[in-house]
Amino acid sequence: MAIGMPKLQQLPPVPGFKTAATACGIKKNGLTDLLMVSMTPNTTVAGLFTLNRVVASPVTLCKQRLPRGIAQALIVNSGNANVANGPQGMETAKTITQTVAKALDIPEDTVFCASTGVIGETLPVAKPLAAIPKLTATLTDNGWLDAAKAIMTTDTCPKASTRTIELDGKIVTITGIAKGAGMIHPNMATMLAFIFTDAAITSPALQTILSEAVETSFNSVSVDGDTSTNDTLLAFASGLAQNSLIEDPHSAVAAPFIAAIKDLCQELAQWLIRDGEGVTKFVTINVVGAKTQNEAKQVAMSVAKSPLVKTALAGCDPNWGRILCAIGYAGVEFEVDEIDIFLGDVQIVKGGVRDPNYKEEQGQKVMNAEEITIAIDLKMGSAKRTVWSCDLTHEYININADYRT
Amino acid sequence: MAIGMPKLQQLPPVPGFKTAATACGIKKNGLTDLLMVSMTPNTTVAGLFTLNRVVASPVTLCKQRLPRGIAQALIVNSGNANVANGPQGMETAKTITQTVAKALDIPEDTVFCASTGVIGETLPVAKPLAAIPKLTATLTDNGWLDAAKAIMTTDTCPKASTRTIELDGKIVTITGIAKGAGMIHPNMATMLAFIFTDAAITSPALQTILSEAVETSFNSVSVDGDTSTNDTLLAFASGLAQNSLIEDPHSAVAAPFIAAIKDLCQELAQWLIRDGEGVTKFVTINVVGAKTQNEAKQVAMSVAKSPLVKTALAGCDPNWGRILCAIGYAGVEFEVDEIDIFLGDVQIVKGGVRDPNYKEEQGQKVMNAEEITIAIDLKMGSAKRTVWSCDLTHEYININADYRT
Numbered sequence: 001m002a003i004g005m006p007k008l009q010q011l012p013p014v015p016g017f018k019t020a021a022t023a024c025g026i027k028k029n030g031l032t033d034l035l036m037v038s039m040t041p042n043t044t045v046a047g048l049f050t051l052n053r054v055v056a057s058p059v060t061l062c063k064q065r066l067p068r069g070i071a072q073a074l075i076v077n078s079g080n081a082n083v084a085n086g087p088q089g090m091e092t093a094k095t096i097t098q099t100v101a102k103a104l105d106i107p108e109d110t111v112f113c114a115s116t117g118v119i120g121e122t123l124p125v126a127k128p129l130a131a132i133p134k135l136t137a138t139l140t141d142n143g144w145l146d147a148a149k150a151i152m153t154t155d156t157c158p159k160a161s162t163r164t165i166e167l168d169g170k171i172v173t174i175t176g177i178a179k180g181a182g183m184i185h186p187n188m189a190t191m192l193a194f195i196f197t198d199a200a201i202t203s204p205a206l207q208t209i210l211s212e213a214v215e216t217s218f219n220s221v222s223v224d225g226d227t228s229t230n231d232t233l234l235a236f237a238s239g240l241a242q243n244s245l246i247e248d249p250h251s252a253v254a255a256p257f258i259a260a261i262k263d264l265c266q267e268l269a270q271w272l273i274r275d276g277e278g279v280t281k282f283v284t285i286n287v288v289g290a291k292t293q294n295e296a297k298q299v300a301m302s303v304a305k306s307p308l309v310k311t312a313l314a315g316c317d318p319n320w321g322r323i324l325c326a327i328g329y330a331g332v333e334f335e336v337d338e339i340d341i342f343l344g345d346v347q348i349v350k351g352g353v354r355d356p357n358y359k360e361e362q363g364q365k366v367m368n369a370e371e372i373t374i375a376i377d378l379k380m381g382s383a384k385r386t387v388w389s390c391d392l393t394h395e396y397i398n399i400n401a402d403y404r405t
Numbered sequence: 406m407a408i409g410m411p412k413l414q415q416l417p418p419v420p421g422f423k424t425a426a427t428a429c430g431i432k433k434n435g436l437t438d439l440l441m442v443s444m445t446p447n448t449t450v451a452g453l454f455t456l457n458r459v460v461a462s463p464v465t466l467c468k469q470r471l472p473r474g475i476a477q478a479l480i481v482n483s484g485n486a487n488v489a490n491g492p493q494g495m496e497t498a499k500t501i502t503q504t505v506a507k508a509l510d511i512p513e514d515t516v517f518c519a520s521t522g523v524i525g526e527t528l529p530v531a532k533p534l535a536a537i538p539k540l541t542a543t544l545t546d547n548g549w550l551d552a553a554k555a556i557m558t559t560d561t562c563p564k565a566s567t568r569t570i571e572l573d574g575k576i577v578t579i580t581g582i583a584k585g586a587g588m589i590h591p592n593m594a595t596m597l598a599f600i601f602t603d604a605a606i607t608s609p610a611l612q613t614i615l616s617e618a619v620e621t622s623f624n625s626v627s628v629d630g631d632t633s634t635n636d637t638l639l640a641f642a643s644g645l646a647q648n649s650l651i652e653d654p655h656s657a658v659a660a661p662f663i664a665a666i667k668d669l670c671q672e673l674a675q676w677l678i679r680d681g682e683g684v685t686k687f688v689t690i691n692v693v694g695a696k697t698q699n700e701a702k703q704v705a706m707s708v709a710k711s712p713l714v715k716t717a718l719a720g721c722d723p724n725w726g727r728i729l730c731a732i733g734y735a736g737v738e739f740e741v742d743e744i745d746i747f748l749g750d751v752q753i754v755k756g757g758v759r760d761p762n763y764k765e766e767q768g769q770k771v772m773n774a775e776e777i778t779i780a781i782d783l784k785m786g787s788a789k790r791t792v793w794s795c796d797l798t799h800e801y802i803n804i805n806a807d808y809r810t
Contacts, residue, residue, distance in 0.1 A: 054733030054741050054757075084729055086742060086758040119726025120759055229730050307712075307797075308805060315806030321524025324489055325634050328459030336459050337491060352459075353491040354525050392712075393806075394799055400713060401720030401798075 002156050002275035003282045003370050008148070011162045013141035014173045015198040016040040016238020020138040021150035024131035026079035026117070026124060034128050035150040036135040037074040037196070038104055043238045045071035045112065046207035048214050050231035057082045057089035058113040059232060061097065065109050069203025071236050072110035074194065075100050075132075078151050078179070080123040082115040083229045092125045099129050103136040114192050114232045116153055116179060148177040151192055154399065155179050159271045163260040167243035168253060172199045176264045180223070180272030191218065191231045193268055199257055200239035201246040208249035209258050210235050217265035220297070220387040222304045223276040235261075273388045278395030281313045282371045288384040289377040295332045296385035299376060302330035303389075310392035313372065318363030320348045327376060338379040343367065407561050407680035408687045408775050413553070416567045418546035419578045420603040421445035421643025425543040426555035429536035431484035431522070431529060437555040439533050441540040442479040442601070443509055448643045450476035450517065451612035453619055455636035462487050462494035463518040464637060466502065470514050474608025476641050477515035479599065480505050480537075483556050483584070485528040487520040488634045497530045504534050508541040519597050519637045521558055521584060553582040556597055559804065560584050564676045568665040572648035573658060577604045581669045585628070585677030596623065596636045598673055604662055605644035606651040613654035614663050615640050622670035625702070625792040627709045628681040640666075678793045683800030686718045687776045693789040694782040700737045701790035704781060707735035708794075715797035718777065723768030725753045732781060743784040748772065 018038045027033040047066050049059050075096055082089050097111035115123065148158035162175040178193035195210075210233065218233060239245070246254045274282050285303050290296035303309055306326035312319040320341055327339065341349035344366035348358050366372060423443045432438040452471050454464050480501055487494050502516035520528065553563035567580040583598035600615075615638065623638060644650070651659045679687050690708050695701035708714055711731035717724040725746055732744065746754035749771035753763050771777060 052730060052733040053735075053737075053739065054729050081726075084726065084741070084754070084758055086756070119730065229733060307801075311802050311805035313806075314802060317806065321486075321489065324459050325457060325524065328457040328634060332458075334458065336489070349489075351491070353489055392802065394802055396712075397716050397719060397797065397799055397802065400716035401718075401722065 003279060005157055005271060005274050008145055008158055008160055010142065011144035011160055011175055012173060014175050014196045014238070015240035016043060017196045017236070018139035018141060019143035019147040020135040020140065021143060021146040022131050022134055024127045026077055026127055032146065032150040033077055033079045034131050034135065035076040035147050036100065036132070036139070037147070038139050039072050039236055040238045040240060041072060043071050043236050044069055044201060044203040044206055045234060045236050046203060046210045047232070047234045048210060050228060052229050054084065054229045056115055056230040057085065057093040058115045059230060060090065061093045062112050062114070062232065062234070065112060068109060070110055071112055072106040073100050073104055074112045074234065074236070076114045076151050076192065077123070077128055078153055079117040080115060080121060081117045081119045081230050082123045083119040085120070085122055088122065092123050095125055096128055099132050103132050112234055114230065116151065116192055116230055119229060144175060144177065151177065151179045153179060154277065155275055157275060159268060159275070161264055161267050163264050165256045165260045167199060167241065167257060170241045170243040172197060172241045172243060172257065174199070174260050174264055176268050178268040178272060180275055191228065191272060193218065193233045195235040195261070195264065197235070198238045198241040199246065200241060200243050201237045201257070205246050205249040205254070206235055206237055209254070209261055213262040213265045216262060217269040220385070221269045221273050222301060222387065222389050223273065270388050273390050276390045277399045278393040278397070279390040280370070280393055281391040283313060283389045283391070284373045284386060285389060286373065286375045286384065286386050287378065288375070289379045289381060290332070290383040290385070291381040293383045293385050296383050297387065298332050299327055299330040299378065300385055300387040302326045303374060303376070304387050307392055313367070313391035314393045316364070316367040318343055318348065318360065318367045320354070320363070323374060324349060334378045334380050340377040340379070342375040344373055408684060410562055410676060410679050413550055413563055413565055415547065416549035416565055416580055417578060419580050419601045419643070420645035421448060422601045422641070423544035423546060424548035424552040425540040425545065426548060426551040427536050427539055429532045431482055431532055437551065438482055438484045439536050439540065440481040440552050440555040441505065441537070441544070442552070443544050444477050444641055445643045445645060446477060448476050448641050449474055449606060449608040449611055450639060450641050451608060451615045452637070452639045453615060455633060457634050459488065459634045461520055461635040462490065462498040463520045464635060465495065466498045467517050467519070467637065467639070470517060473514060475515055476517055477511040478505050478509055479517045479639065479641070481519045481556050481597065482528070482533055483558050484522040485520060485526060486522045486524045486635050487528045488524040490525070490527055493527065497528050500530055501533050504537050508537050517639055519635065521556065521597055521635055524634060549580060549582065556582065556584045558584060559682065560680055562680055564673060564680070566669055566672050568669050570661045570665045572604060572646065572662060575646045575648040577646045577648060577662065578602060579604070579665050579669055581673050583673040583677060585680055596633065596677060598623065598638045600640040600666070600669065602641070603643045603646040604651065605646060605648050606642045606662070610651050610654040610659070611640055611642055614659070614666055618667040618670040621667060622674035625790070626674045626678050627706060627792065627794050628678060675793050678795050681795045682804045683798040683802070684795040685775070685798055686796040688718060688794045688796070689778045689791060690794060691778065691780040691789065691791050692783065693780070694784045694786060695737070695788040695790070696786040698788045698790050701788050702792065703737050704732055704735040704783065705790055705792040707731045708779065708781070709792050712797055718772070718796035719798045721769070721772040723748055723753065723765065723772045725759070725768070728779060729754060739783045739785050745782040745784070747780040749778055
């Protein structure tokens with residue numbers, strides 16, 4: 001079902017990181033559900049987490065450990081989100097990271113963790129604990145594809161990508177894996193993404209770069225507007241590339257690194273949409289002519305989230321009235337009789353009314369494609385933003401409602 | 406499809422108002438699509454309109470005429486929303502009200518109007534104009550059911566209701582008609598509601614009472630979170646009941662009137678949900694224990710609008726993790742390990758975790774019903790609010806996406 005996803009090839013090693021994946025039995029279908037990543041000492045770490053007030057225990061634990069800025073391992077399970085389990089949930093997350101720490105002989109507070117899957121069921125902690133020795137024994141340089149598979153829930157394909165750049169004469173690799181809108185039991189869709197690089201960069205600099213990159217990537221996509229309890233983005237930097245340490249996130253020397261992180265995050269974020277639940281359309285929404293970037297994003301997200309726009313997309317209906325309506329309730333000031341709307345390169349609304357030259361067949365042709373661009377010019381200023389979205393289909397409802405039948 | 410709607414009976418006359426309805430040909434299926442209401446001189450009027458920045462021309466015209474506080478006629482067409490037609494849209498709305506004014510021999514600025522239906526298509530103004538003489542000739546005291554039918558779009562049943570109260574010894578009648586989530590071409594769902602009473606009340610007092618009533622009725626329901634371009638609520642008071650004029654909206658003498666208006670608005674608003682597009686569940690969401698009423702509403706609306714909660718409802722899935730998650734992203738502060746959630750009278754979450762006594766069969770039984778109550782206790786204060794919502798079904802997508810097939 002995923003739209004325009006490249007077939008994944010094996011990814012190159014990232015110096016300083018080894019991975020192992022296994023099926024420990026949390027998922028009932030026998031698929032891999034546990035990922036361990038071991039890291040060289042002094043690996044720096046940065047992270048961003050869900051803004052939901054209900055958070056998974058692993059999110060709470062990562063937030064506690066992040067300020068030290070040092071990581072030596074990551075453990076991720078799929079199949080159970082470890083949310084809303086009360087004190088027991090935190091106990092479980094701690095026990096798992098303790099066991100990883102012992103197995104790898106590293107300090108417990110350098111172990112990061114994440115979970116994704118059903119909410120509110122007890123995570124059967126004995127299963128991952130029993131699998132940790134096997135993971136420790138099978139750590140490899142060449143396991144990125146298996147790593148990406150082990151964190152999937154209802155994703156239809158694994159998501160992993162890599163960038164290679166030069167930083168003051170040294171080759172630097174940046175590899176990311178991600179999982180998107182999916183469910184197990186089924187339950188909440190959860191976004192997890194992990195980035196691994198051998199760049200030498202301080203934890204605060206990495207945090208700044210990651211925070212900036214997320215705004216135009218993971219924070220610019222919407223499948224259904226539901227913010228999960230487990231959303232986690234972690235970036236790890238081993239420093240083994242031996243470039244001169246990046247301390248200032250806005251220095252000229254960091255520029256290629258920033259560009260590569262942004263590009264990688266954007267690709268992974270778009271893949272979450274391309275493989276969104278029930279998706280049949282990949283939609284790019286460009287808003288230009290806004291007073292501020294925030295207002296541009298607000299308008300774009302209003303169109304991205306509108307159920308009436310999303311169902312029109314599912315039905316290949318060039319229903320520009322719904323787009324105009326969703327712009328209207330975005331909470332942003334504009335003059336209706338100035339606004340232009342384009343579907344692909346076809347102008348459909350000119351000065352707030354149907355373009356007199358527009359013909360329905362033109363809009364229909366754009367809407368029939370799998371990839372659709374909606375462009376909106378607010379004519380209020382020069383700020384712009386792009387977000388990515390998808391349609392709302394019968395299959396989305398099948399996945400989320402009808403699983404018992 | 407509508408859930409729990411009473412079969413409508415003919416409604417009693419409201420002194421001071423006459424109605425006429427006809428099929429003028431805007432709707433292609435030959436159904437009635439034009440409603441005229443004539444009113445006794447000195448009828449007072451109050452109104453509330455959509456907050457969308459893109460508004461229909463009739464909304465703009467009503468807003469211009471409302472400050473005078475006097476109405477003598479209402480003209481409503483269904484089948485075309487008269488939105489995004491530029492200057493021509495306003496010209497059309499004015500021409501229609503001018504023609505009504507001439508036919509009834511009343512001042513043009515006492516004629517109010519509303520439209521509902523497809524956005525962005527030109528309203529074929531000749532059709533309503535040609536029908537106005539016939540409407541004028543057929544005005545009747547006993548046409549409320551026909552009036553409710555003439556404003557329908559994809560509503561599956563007409564919506565009209567009445568209340569009779571005593572105000573200082575005089576019998577007062579209050580009758581309302583409404584239309585909900587529906588489309589014609591199809592296009593945007595639009596909420597229209599009109600209230601007619603023979604109470605004697607000033608326009609400012611009526612405006613205050615209407616504004617307060619709307620908060621716990623029309624502003625407390627959500628089908629799909631899309632705010633239309635045409636939403637209109639108008640209330641008209643003829644004064645023929647001859648109660649002593651209500652000038653202070655908070656006076657003791659006004660209390661029964663306020664209660665009746667609130668009750669009527671709430672019933673009509675609930676009917677919009679009961680007959681919402683594709684609805685199979687009518688859902689009442691009670692939030693208690695909030696710090697403020699606004700926070701209670703914010704939490705309730707977050708649950709009401711969540712696609713994952715709505716699809717779980719469609720699938721009869723007692724998926725409390727999704728409810729908890731939607732509470733979490735409502736933007737309201739609370740302690741997760743305090744929260745209680747009930748489905749019907751079954752406690753499902755206790756102190757933020759699954760109630761140890763809860764059994765899945767109990768939740769399943771509640772979810773299998775057509776009418777479901779979700780109760781949430783935030784344990785943060787004593788404020789509470791109720792909103793009404795529905796599920797998100799295949800039929801919703803059929804109505805909004807698949808109309809070409």
